[in-house]
Amino acid sequence: MPSNFLFATWAGGGAVPPVLSVARALAERGHGVRVLADESVHGEIVAAGLKPIAWTTAPQGDPSDPAKDVIRDFEARTPLGAAARLRDRIVCGPAADYARDTLAELHAQPTDVLVCEHMLLGAATAGEAAGIPVASLATTVYPFATPGAPPPGLGLAPAEGPVGRLRDRLLARMTTMPWAKGLPALQAARTGNGLAPIGSVPEAFEHVDRVLVLSPRAFDHAGRQFPDHIRHVGARLEDPAWAGELTLPEGDAPLVVVGLSSSYMKQQDLLQRIADALGSLPVRGLLTTGPAVDPASVRAPANVLVTASAPHTLALRHAALTVTHAGHGTTVKSLAAGVPMVCVPLGRDQIEVAGHVRLAGAGVTVGKGSSAQAIAAAVRKVLDDPAYRTAAQRMADAIAAETAEDRAVAELEALAARGPATA
Incomplete structure (x- = not known):
């Protein structure tokens, strides 16, 4: 029997395509689906065959345009400063506005x-x-501490021994402390809607019926433990609607696909250094x-084709290597194709x-300030060592098995069938 789903998302760059992928899959199964979102992503929503609805009091932005970006984390001087902008401008600060707009649509x-992008605590x-089932979609590696793994955000290996476990306890406290400044605004959104206060912002992320992690379970730490309501449902591998057609550079030399953030992160100079590296x-x-x-x-350079966009899923079928900022979308598409990576993180997750x-053994990392020569050396290292491609192929096999069925759709249909009773 068809159900009605309301999705709530925001102009979060790479977070948009996987959310819309789930929404479209539900619509294709005959369910009613509408999407609350910034007007800047309404074109993508329509292209997915879905009904867009604009926020009215919640913030509206366009991360591809620095002048219209709500978070503007590219202005932050430190990673903590960038995270504070997300907290204050999306997650907590406007929580009451997101709640107001979402409730209006639920009543309409x-x-x-209700299916929310994970950061939209207000929605x-x-x-x-409203007393209806709520699922949140985490569009990257699960971003909060759980037993059996180091605190997320720092790219750490699992701890070993008492010293390592002490490290994890201390870092877990440090990484959750900045959320405290967002609690008053979130608390006001909750109490203003008749809900009980909570003890912390991280606790609020658990006040949902399901957290569906759109990331391969095999990509996370093997020993990491999750409560039952957090479920890995596999990566979404579709390209965004604006990706366009595929044109490959001429020749038969190994193909290196380069993709940095789809939102503005001051990446122009890095793109030039990567182009210069490949030119050598x-x-x-x-x-x-x-x-x-x-x-x-x-x-x-003569051997590099520069274009605004391309369907990465198709391009990666021909690729020997990806150079990426390690955004989750580009990363999992590369792994699904068995393509190793040179990662140049810019920030965020x-x-x-x-x-x-x-x-996973599927690539190396270089700093975002690396020279063209250092980037070229990293590219050579990964291309010359078949172990990186072997590791990427192992991950591809795991992703293929995990995505053989649409677990996200199955979980959401089960929520709808269960009705408003709490878990």
Whole structure:
């Protein structure tokens, strides 16, 4: 029997395509699906065959345009400063506005399940207040501490021995402390909608019926433990609607696909250094700048094709290597194709994702300030050592098994069938 799903998401760059992938899959099975989102992503929503609804009081942004970006984390001087902007401008600060808009839409049309992008605690608050099942979609490696793994965000290897476990306890406290400044605004959103206060912001992320992690379980630490309501449902591998058609550079040299953030992260200079690095090597380069950077701003060597976009899923079928900022979307698409990586994290969750690539043996990491020569050396290292491709192929096999069925859709349909009773 068809159900009605309301999705709530925001212009979060790489977080948008996997959320819309799940929404589209539900619509294709005959369910009613509508999507609350920033107007800047309404084109993608329509292209997915879905109904867009605009936020009215919650913030609206466009991360591909620095002037319209809500978070503007590219202005932050430290990783903590960047995280504070996400906290204050999306997760906690406008939580009451997100809750107000979401509740208005829940009252406007029947809804069986509310599905929120993981960072939208305000929207999840509305679902809790309305008494309907709520699922959140985590579009990267699960971003909070759980037993059996180091605190996320730093790209650390699992701890060994008493000293390592002490490290994890101390770092877990340090990584959760900055959330405390967001608690008053989130608390006001909750109490203003008749909900009980909570003890911390991280606790609020657990006030949902399901957290569906859109990341391969095999990509996370093997010994990591999760409570039952957190479930890995596999990566979403579709390309965004704006990816366009595939044109490959001429020749038969090994293909290196380059993709940095789809949102603005001051990546122009790094793109140029990567282009220069590939220009010094016997490879073909397909360098995609994304919507935030003009392809004409990158001086292309003769062996490098620079374009605004390309369908990475298709391009990676031909690739020997990916050079990436270690955004989760590009990373899992590369792994699903068995393609090893050179990771150049720019910020956000990318240091953590790059750490998992390294621990899997599927690539190396270089700093975002690395010279063209250092990037070229990293490319040579990965191309010359077949162990990296072997490790990437092992991950590809695991991803193929995990995505053989659509677990995200199955979980959401089960929530809808269960009805408003709490778990």
